[in-house]
Amino acid sequence: MADLTTNFVGIKSPNPFWLASAPPTDKEYNVRRAFEAGWGGVVWKTLGEAGPPVVNVNGPRYGAIWGADRRLLGLNNIELITDRPLEVNLREIKAVKRDYPDRAMVVSLMVPCEEEAWKAILPLVEETGADGVELNFGCPHGMSERGMGSAVGQVPEYIEMVTRWVKQSTRMPCIVKLTPNITDIRKPAMAAHAGGADAVSLINTINSITSVDLDLFAPEPTIDGKGAHGGYCGPAVKPIALNMVAEIARSPEMRGLPISGIGGVTTWKDAAEFMALGAGNVQVCTAAMTYGFKIVQEMISGLSQYLDEKGLDSTADLVGRAVPNISDWQNLNLNYVTKARIDQDLCISCGRCFAACEDTSHQAIAMSEDRVFTVKDDECVACNLCVNVCPVEACITMERLDVGVIDARTGQPVAAEHGDWTSHPNNPAVAQAAE
């Protein structure tokens, strides 16, 4: 059996599945039950400074979108940081950490952009015995209007400044949580790195309006006829998160900077993908909020089976394995030629591949009178759209043409050597260099 134990910036946990800073980790009752269910660690829901806590709306704070069969795909929230008194949270954190010393206990923090505010709260957190802190520079709603959360995360200079304050004031590992509501994720990550962050975690939620009430003409969730944008998360954001994680992981300036992957992790496979792209662990929220804490059991058994099947002894062997294969478009091999293949035994003759290809792509699928669908190699550009719209797994696959085989579309034999845009004769830069 593979070892799922992880060591993330010196914080050990029995598995790489942490609950993200969010409603599931807002109080002792929840966190104890999460640990009993098997979660490897938690990032406690964001604490604010001492004094009267923030307040939340008293109407709906979540909105959602669904796929077929009402499967929840995306969740939007307008909840703020913890609305419970600081001292209550600190007391509970201490109690839970004492009873679960083998689990990771990281505390999320968000206080005003003033050095004194950060210096005031850090010793209090240290005193709980927590393993580390996560700086919440990500929340895109409510708190950002008050100059905190993503308002900080969108200004790299602020990130660097606050991170430095924190590193100067505590022995605890410091994870900086990034907002995706920026243009280039590497900039805030670089700032955190420069400020001395031990790790970055991403992504926080994405600015969103999930739907509009067409009777009230107001965004949902609607509070007394009005709505405000919220933060979007869940399976729908995973591709965005994967890309942002990959951008940091492959950046030479940040090589080796630990990453905690967040964004739509729902199954073991999602977690493995984040880890292959460089995440040392993952944080989960929406999946737990949709299905309950028990889902971690599937994540544990699935990741364990996968590592065993791959002959990997531990999660550390998985982390970053896909990073060398993240490249730029210009480096992709143009001599890699594939054609779609339709397995007639699996095909149920729905015709979706035909509609997609005929109407919107390259007219590369033929349809017979008796509804047999076949690929026209002389038209197929291998775009993969048919694979993506086919409702049957593995019914349509892409088959690579061997070297020397004539590509019926171009009439040219498949070349053996790698050839990409950087050396392509149509590339103006290549033409210029040749002159």
Add this chain to the structure above:
Amino acid sequence: MDARALKEGVVPGRLDADALNAGFVDLHAPLTDHEALVAADRCYFCHDAPCITACPTDIDIPLFIRQIATGTPEAAAKTILTQNIMGGMCARVCPTETLCEEACVREAAEGEPVQIGRLQRYATDTLMAQGVHPFSRAASTGKRIAVVGAGPAGLACAHRLAMHGHDVVVFDARSKAGGLNEYGIAAYKSTEDFAAREVDWLLQIGGIQIRNNMALGRDVTLSALQGEYDAVFLGMGLGGVNALTAPGAEKEGVLDAVGFIADLRQATDLSALPVGRDVVVIGGGMTAVDAAVQSKLLGALNVTIVYRRGRDRMNASVWEQDLAAAKGVRIITNASPVAVHGNGAVREIEFEFTDDELAPTGQTFRLAADQVFKAIGQTLSGEDLPNLDGRKIAVSGPGRTSVQGVWAGGDCAAGGEDLTVTAVAEGRDAAEDIHAALMRA
């Protein structure tokens, strides 16, 4: 219709080989990968799921279905088998329509439950096809335990004891292990010799020795076992069959349904197995349905189940009743047998309609019959057994009998339904109790 079908009497070869094979195929075909993913997608992963509560072995159904959905049917199988080592057979024979699938919230929502039974089979078949046995034995305890009966209860008990490091000897009266899985259920529920393959797979745990043709009371006694072993588990099922008291019940052609089903299961050539043209099955349980449907599949022209009470009292589920009807079996209720007619061999059987309190109404009818199967219940046989509760061995808690050091479970023990899955649960739980008792000592 050809002459073979119309031929009177109990004769073999009423159908040709193709028709026989077509009839006895898997009742529920295995799910393909695509079907399994679509079916798994329908599970809502309910909290404290009603399906788990409805399962006598408490399999974590939402978890195993999620494991299928995420491409790890092997992990799903382990989730199943951890609770129910015969999860493969239970996936085939469980009346899921009255257990997990009846409780499924999608049954309430849409009248169409998640196909839990077929998904369970998908997972367990996947693992077994890989030849993987996902459990191993703890260090040897040096304790030896005798198990009587190699059916679902006995084997589940033996497996769990072996896992805990005990050495187990299983005594079984028959020449093959498996109990009713091997001899007692309809052939179309256990195709391709599944029962025997499952026993072989289960025994991979090691530490279990099976002694066939060893019947309690004939070849071995309870007191001898108690003397030789540290504990004894009784799981020999019900060896006897209730007698039909109607006059003429001794006539040729009046048979026990369980014997007919066993013969059918052990037959290597179904076309050599004789069956009547007009078959009457007396009873209202699963055994009655299994005997009736299989008679029909062997080519019997007219097959009738006659049950003394109303439909709602039949032990066979509505799903099983509908299966029988779909196969062309007629079901007559509220009628009790009063006489078997015939000169040596049965020719007709006479019934009298009864009211709901089983009181005779005076109205009788006769059914042509060249074969009559009695499926009116089985009884515990044997002497010098622990105290009984009614007609079964009395147990308290996890299978403890009135005799110190002797546990019992499965059909021979009181309480619980006479289902494979219940027997597995009782065998497993008794094993845990035996283990705890022996380790305390």
